[in-house]
Amino acid sequence: MPLTRQGRKHCAQGVSLKSWIADRQLQEDMLHVSLRSTALSLFRQELFDTAVFEAFKVLEVLIRQAAGLGDESLGTKLTARAFDPKGGPLTDKMAEAGERQALMNLMSAAIGSDKNPQSHRHVGLEAREMIIMASRLLGIVDNRRPT
Known part of the structure; x- marks a missing residue:
């Protein structure tokens, strides 16, 4: 053709x-600014597994920073502490209890299932959706940062 x-x-x-x-x-404008130089570049090189890992590593690091937690807080334990519905530093205390629980579950599931995709499965073009998900979650973290 x-x-x-x-x-x-x-x-x-x-x-x-x-x-x-x-x-x-x-596209660059689809992504959180912190993913543009790493995850997007890797995706465009067709290094899909690495691009997804980098996107979720950025998410984990920014959750830790925004929540004021130390380097010993990792993975799903980090997200459970940061978004603890009963008073985590990134929890929206004005939100309904079920919504707070659901957001903690969403963050934990994303970190737990998508951060290390190469150790679980081969990631192809679904990497696009995974990176977009990380970008969306980064936006939530930005909105929850204490002022």
């Missing part, structure tokens, strides 16, 4: 078809 006029234009400008497609699959 021949390239479209737009495809020929981009190729003529020195943009490879592969990078043009990658740019469309996961």
Whole structure:
């Protein structure tokens, strides 16, 4: 199948078809700013497992910082402490109890299941959705930072 006029234009400008497609699959403005230099770059290099790991590592580090917890707090134990529905430092005390519990569960599930995907399974293009999820969760952390 021949390239479209737009495809020929981009190729003529020195943009490879592969990078043009990658740019469309996961656009920079879709992501939290802290993921753009690491996870996005790795995704565009088709290093999907590493891109997902980096996205969730950034999430874990920023949760720890925002909650004021030490380096000994890791993984799902970190998210359980940070978003503890009964008074975690990143818990929205104005939210309904079930919503607070659900957010803690969501954060814990994301860190527990997606941070180390290469140790559980091969990650392909679903990495896009996983990175977008990490980005969304980073936005929640930003909104919960104590002022």
